[in-house]
Amino acid sequence: MLNDHPKKYHELIGLMEQLGSKIPGTMEAFEKLHISGTADGVLHKKTKELIALGIAITVRCDGCIAFHVHDALKSGATPNEIVETIGVAVLMGGGPAVVYGCEALEALQQFSALSD
Template sequence: MSGRSAQFSAFRQRMNDRILNHDNQVVRRFFALDTQTYKSGALDVRTKEMLGLVASLVLRCDDCISYHVAQCVEAGLSEDEFFEVFGVGLVVGGSIVIPHLRRAVDFLDELTAPPPAPAD
């Protein structure tokens, strides 16, 4: 992990720790609900993450998009599957989603780029 993906993960972890260390049951319960929602159930994790990615595209939340792109990579989505998910997000959200799609594909490319070859 490097660049944007490393910064995103580090920031997300640091802020989640900060937020969850505060004694607020509403916030803690909401975070727990979010975690539980994406666990395997009648729908598998891959499907739930694809749904999360579509919803994030439609809502135009770049942090959420990045998170769900990373989770979809972890769940093993192929590039073709990603582009089908992106297509659903575009159809539901309309052309206003295009800038967010660009950033999503850029983040996907970063996450799936082969590691640089070692220097000789």
């Protein structure tokens, strides 16, 4: 196992709460941006979470991968949709995206195991 993504997800929530106590305006604005940016519109929340996951893979953000795999599953994405999203990220990000795509696959397996 490269990372414990569920653990990372929960640790980051705690750290973001701590950061919010230090810079409340910034973190409140970020939370509103996240809520607004992923809300159902012409694109459904699930689609937006899959897009965010693809971006997270291509920019190589471990924490973002944990969050967006978790949130994509919570929004109704299937494992096959997540795997296809990894494929598009590899197309756009090349070799480094393969490595982070593996991270996303590992996160998918770990979060899926929790819901079994």
